Amino acid sequence: MENLPLVPLIPFVSAALLIATAGRLPKMVVGLLGAGSIAVAGLLVLNIGIEFLRDPTPMSIHLWTWISINEFKPAFAFYLDGLALVMMSVITGVGFLIHLYSTEFMQDDASFSRYFAYMNLFVSAMLILVLADNLLLMFLGWEGVGICSYLLVGFWYQDPANGAAARKAFIVTRIGDTSMALGLFLLVAELGTLNILEVAEIAKERWEVGATIPTIACALILGGGLGKSAQLPLQTWLPDAMAGPTPCSALIHAATMVTAGVYLVARNHELFMMSPLIMSAISIIGVATLLLAAFTALNQHDLKKILAYSTISQIGYMFLALGVGAYSAAIFHLMTHAFFKALLFLGAGAVIHCLHHEHDIFKMGGLRKKLPVVFWSFLIGSSALAALPFTSGWYSKDEILLATWSVPTLGPWLWAGGIAGAVLTAIYSFRLVFVVFWGEAKTIPDKQPGLRMSAPLIILCVFSIVGGLINMPLEQVFPSQTNAHAAGPVAWITMTIAIVGVLVSYLLYLRQQINVEPILNKPALKKLRYFWYSGWAMDALYDRLLVRPYKLTASLLKTELIDRFYNLIVESSVASHRALSITQNGKLRTYAINLVVGIALLAAFLTGIV
Amino acid sequence: MTLALFYIAGAIALAATGIAPTRVNAIHALIYLVVSLLAVAFIFFLLGAPFAAVLEIVIYAGAIMVLFVFVIMMLNLGNRGTVVEQEMMNPSVWIIPSLLCLILLIELSLSIASLKSETNPIVVSAKEIGISLFGPYVLAVEIASMLLLAGLVAANHIGRRLSKMDQEKDEG
């Protein structure tokens, strides 16, 4: 257990070394250092996990006191319980597989060492985030993953479009981060502490359920979670972030960083339970996002963008679960999603790598025979994503949907939304599989994925199937769910709906039995398709609403509006100076007249006439 | 009877002082001014201040006005001077000064009107003035002489011809 601080430290040291040596080390050493540090951290986690499972009491390790002002003493301290263990395992386990994969994927890249430095730094920051015992330290990790995300999305910075995508990611999440910071300030001002356990205790004593202040605080902190996890209204950055290298998309934007928001709410669930309004809001945001993203994914033809929108959609499911109070289900889905989404992204990376950087799925085809390992990974991953029976995704998604059904009033609507989303998920994920791997080959792959790419794929395939059977040690963390068991038909529909989706997709894309081309090409429907394609026009909305007024204001201020006011003071004093200097004309008689006027006035006062 | 004499002398003084600024020729104006000064000297006599009256005549009318006349003669403007003067005087110049002086006069008269006293029928002789000059006011006398010295030096310096051109102009 004492090795706990080493877990985030080792990747951090590796990152520092790689930055310090700045590309002077040979690629073999860099690969060993980069992937090896995560492997060591993973082994440590395994060790700690075995110990913890034997004796599941939460413990914290206090390293040093970070700030000390009056009673506010946030410390650099790590807290280990079931939730932290689960998160750590996912991060280091999936992280290691992705690092191993990257050693082959990024082999020909000139900035090999920089890549691994950033990836290790990211893993270190993410570990600090999940291990932190107070919100301030968590915020440190939060910001750390944000900066690494920026650095990795803009990894190929020579192309300005990548830089713009990185900036967009950073700025949109920044809005969320600011909201979260405001929430933290409010908590400190009201409660005087940011330690997670203390916050939960004091909040329950001081406030009643539904009071204003906890609602505001929760809303603000939720803002941060929405930003990092790419939910409505801050979801516009994730599709653009696909400009980064594919393994980093797998790690950051599928398995770990985007789940930080889910972790935030789950960790602070006692605080969030103080505000039922916010909980309902979370579930509604979850449903809205998952539907919005599902519709959009259906219309995309870029391989990575489809997966990006599907990530947004799946995180919507996790938020839905959090909103109805099914925290374990949310974390369960987080874990299984990490497996199958990482699998899908790595598979996509293999496809792109072997088809010399082709991204459009309609230009691919018939890869079933040409890239067998990739085909099987995609098939298994998409099945898990669509939640076909007995895959890991099936277990977690069903748990969520059954939990939503039992919520009063809102429940059935949320369930219906989730079901609709599930059908759409099945349709678009199998659309992807059928279009890319069946049919005639439009682009021929010029190489096969090597061992370092195939091995992680195979391991993740295994986890995507059996991951549903893992029993997470979360009993002590979350209050137990009292699910009124859903009625029979509901449970059956939940379990089998995915098959319907696959069937529809099969008919549309593989057999092409139902010919929908003439309907799809009608002009009204074309507009609708474009609307869905552009992510429900949210980018355009933000452009009109926020970006253009901002630019207008900036150009207005360029004319130095406020300075003009101060210049006015200067100008008026100069003008009055000129006016007064007319009286100094050097003519004696004018002076004499002024004198007499003065005397007349003075005499009037002095002699008491006025 | 003294009252009547006072009014007559006052009228003469006023008339002469009123006409003097309207004259075009400087010498004429100076002569009118001398008349005014003589009338005021007479008023001093009536008030029982013979020494003051004599001083007024000897110094003011006799020295200062004569100095004016000398300078005008030195300037040697001639007929051209009077023509220029004529051009300078035009009716519109009178409006604002008259207005202002009228206001001032009204104020002064308002404050004087509240006085209700008469003069003492005593003559203050020169002997008394001499005693007080050598007594309490001896310092004033010394300072006055220094002032005259300063005025003398200043007048000499300022009126000096500085360049050859000026010298030729004055001689020519």
Next chain:
Amino acid sequence: MNPLIIPLSHVLMLAALLFTAGLLGLLIRRNVIFILMSLEVMLNAAALAFVGASAHWGQTDGQIILLLILTIAAAEVAVGLGLVLQIQRRFKTLDLDVVSRMQG
């Protein structure tokens, strides 16, 4: 002499009138010599006021001040006429409105 009974207010009124007349002359004329003349008139009026006041009290002070006023007037005229000479030499005119180097 016969008893002199001249009301002080009349004397002062005369002084005020003389002063105002001098002031008027000062404001109207542009020629520097006339301005100096008007100054003399104003000084004279002030002297009249002083002497009248001292006659009212039967003291010598007013006449002594008259002496001082006369001294001042003499010094001032001397310096002023020196200036007049210089103005005539430099500006070739005695018009005070012209004698101004300010741009106003």
